Amino acid sequence: MIVMKYGGTSVQDDVAILRSIEAISRQRDLQPVIVLSAMAGATNGLLKIGDLAHQGDAEGAKAVSAKLRDHHIAVARRLLTGERLSKAEVFVNDCFCHISNIIQGLFLLGECSPRTKDAIASFGERMSSFIFAETLKERGFPGALVDSREVVKTDKNFTQAVVNQDVSFPLIRERLNPLLAAGQIPVMQGFIGSTADGVTTTIGRGGSDFSASLVGAALGVEDIQIWTDVPGILTADPRIVPKVFKIKAISFAEASELAYFGAKVLHPSTLLPAVERNIPVHVCNSMAIDQEGTFISAERIPSSTPIKSIACKKGITIVNIYSTRMLLAHGFLSRIFEAFEKYRTVVDVVSTSEVNVSLTIDSTGKLDAILAELKAFADVEVETDAAVICVVGDNLRSTPGIAGKIFGAIDNVNVRMISQGASRINVTFLVRGARMEEVVRRLHDEFFASPDPELFEPC
Numbered sequence: 001m002i003v004m005k006y007g008g009t010s011v012q013d014d015v016a017i018l019r020s021i022e023a024i025s026r027q028r029d030l031q032p033v034i035v036l037s038a039m040a041g042a043t044n045g046l047l048k049i050g051d052l053a054h055q056g057d058a059e060g061a062k063a064v065s066a067k068l069r070d071h072h073i074a075v076a077r078r079l080l081t082g083e084r085l086s087k088a089e090v091f092v093n094d095c096f097c098h099i100s101n102i103i104q105g106l107f108l109l110g111e112c113s114p115r116t117k118d119a120i121a122s123f124g125e126r127m128s129s130f131i132f133a134e135t136l137k138e139r140g141f142p143g144a145l146v147d148s149r150e151v152v153k154t155d156k157n158f159t160q161a162v163v164n165q166d167v168s169f170p171l172i173r174e175r176l177n178p179l180l181a182a183g184q185i186p187v188m189q190g191f192i193g194s195t196a197d198g199v200t201t202t203i204g205r206g207g208s209d210f211s212a213s214l215v216g217a218a219l220g221v222e223d224i225q226i227w228t229d230v231p232g233i234l235t236a237d238p239r240i241v242p243k244v245f246k247i248k249a250i251s252f253a254e255a256s257e258l259a260y261f262g263a264k265v266l267h268p269s270t271l272l273p274a275v276e277r278n279i280p281v282h283v284c285n286s287m288a289i290d291q292e293g294t295f296i297s298a299e300r301i302p303s304s305t306p307i308k309s310i311a312c313k314k315g316i317t318i319v320n321i322y323s324t325r326m327l328l329a330h331g332f333l334s335r336i337f338e339a340f341e342k343y344r345t346v347v348d349v350v351s352t353s354e355v356n357v358s359l360t361i362d363s364t365g366k367l368d369a370i371l372a373e374l375k376a377f378a379d380v381e382v383e384t385d386a387a388v389i390c391v392v393g394d395n396l397r398s399t400p401g402i403a404g405k406i407f408g409a410i411d412n413v414n415v416r417m418i419s420q421g422a423s424r425i426n427v428t429f430l431v432r433g434a435r436m437e438e439v440v441r442r443l444h445d446e447f448f449a450s451p452d453p454e455l456f457e458p459c
């Protein structure tokens with residue numbers, strides 16, 4: 001068994017869907033389970049509809065909705081005929097009927113709860129998967145649509161729901177195993193799930209990768225394939241660095257750091273279920289299905305190039321905390337982290353000195369409340385608009401002088417916090433947001449002038 005996950009651009013129109021189905025047909029014998037995102041732009045469009053409606057712009061919301069509907073119908077018409085086309089049209093029109101009712105409600109209410117946001121956003125995956133499953137059948141493959149909300153059970157933390165694996169894994173097996181045994185190709189939605197009482201939830205933006213990995217772990221598949229619009233995991237974000245390289249193989253630990261610190265190609269949680277069950281993950285190019293992508297596994301891959309890749313993320317807030325009491329007072333650190341824990345705010349990078357703790361967060365929704373707690377026992381200073389840069393590579397632990405090379409390459413840049421984790425496979429530091437792109441490009445030039453051809457391929 002394998003899981004094949006297709007992202008938004010891989011199902012964005014008829015051409016992309018047919019290419020994705022071609023890749024499935026080539027692995028038909030491996031019992032694929034398909035996990036899909038919404039068509040590119042659909043989730044953003046749906047969330048925009050919610051925003052416009054509750055801000056009082058019902059006409060604007062209807063216009064975005066009409067455009068999305070037309071696109072889905074047009075794609076269905078290019079892929080399907082007869083009964084299947086009618087079914088798809090009815091399904092899409094039904095979805096937009098619901099959406100129109102929601103618009104009405106939001107307009108009257110003047111607010112959009114996280115629960116309603118999830119209800120709206122879920123239509124993206126529901127429509128793409130319906131059209132995809134019908135297209136499989138149209139092409140003679142036994143596609144079987146599965147509603148992920150029946151098997152992926154989450155808590156009630158709408159828009160960021162946490163999947164209950166103990167409940168979901170048996171449900172996924174019960175639902176999918178019989179379909180696979182009967183030779184069918186299950187088609188599921190990524191990103192969505194439901195609460196114990198059946199209310200639709202989503203598991204966070206970009207979450208379809210994580211859905212795929214959860215399904216793969218539940219079934220104990222041999223391979224989890226993440227099909228996307230780039231050749232694999234690259235040496236940097238291709239939107240920032242023009243001449244990047246594809247990495248042929250990378251370890252779970254390295255890829256997890258990259259995903260966590262901004263490499264959008266993988267949702268940060270994707271690898272956790274795969275690591276737990278030691279299932280390899282492939283990142284594959286749905287635009288060129290013959291190419292080999294990036295292979296991610298537990299194995300450490302030797303290379304003569306000291307680093308593998310550079311990740312980065314903007315919009316980071318640095319919180320500097322100075323102890324006002326005794327230096328190194330017992331309990332100082334735990335009180336700091338309790339404040340973040342209480343407001344469920346994730347801390348990403350931490351660095352400490354004898355009198356000060358600096359840490360970074362990327363969600364500031366609860367910052368004021370956290371600051372109020374911290375100020376009871378510390379002086380606090382906040383810096384906004386920072387960017388985190390994460391240089392990743394197994395060789396960092398064994399090659400002396402890399403830190404010198406990193407900071408030498410950007411010697412006129414004001415570097416804020418610096419941190420290296422215990423695994424010593426990454427060096428992470430903060431710079432002003434406005435300088436992020438330049439820093440990434442300079443580091444890339446420094447380390448990838450002529451990378452090891454055994455491991456890196458020009459794109």
Ligand code: ADP
Pocket residue numbers: 006007008009010037206227228229230232233234235236237238239258262263264265266309310
């Ligand atoms: P999908 O819709 O398939 O999930 P995403 O847009 O979420 O695709 O992720 C793929 C995008 O991630 C690429 O188009 C690329 O611009 C971006 N990206 C950022 N960093 C990297 C990286 N290190 N390697 C590959 N892609 C990256």
Ligand code: ASP
Pocket residue numbers: 007008037038043044124190191204205206207208209
């Ligand atoms: N469609 C969702 C999003 O755009 C989930 C995903 O694509 O992974 O965030």
Ligand code: MG
Pocket residue numbers: 007206209264265266267
């Ligand atoms: Mg994605």
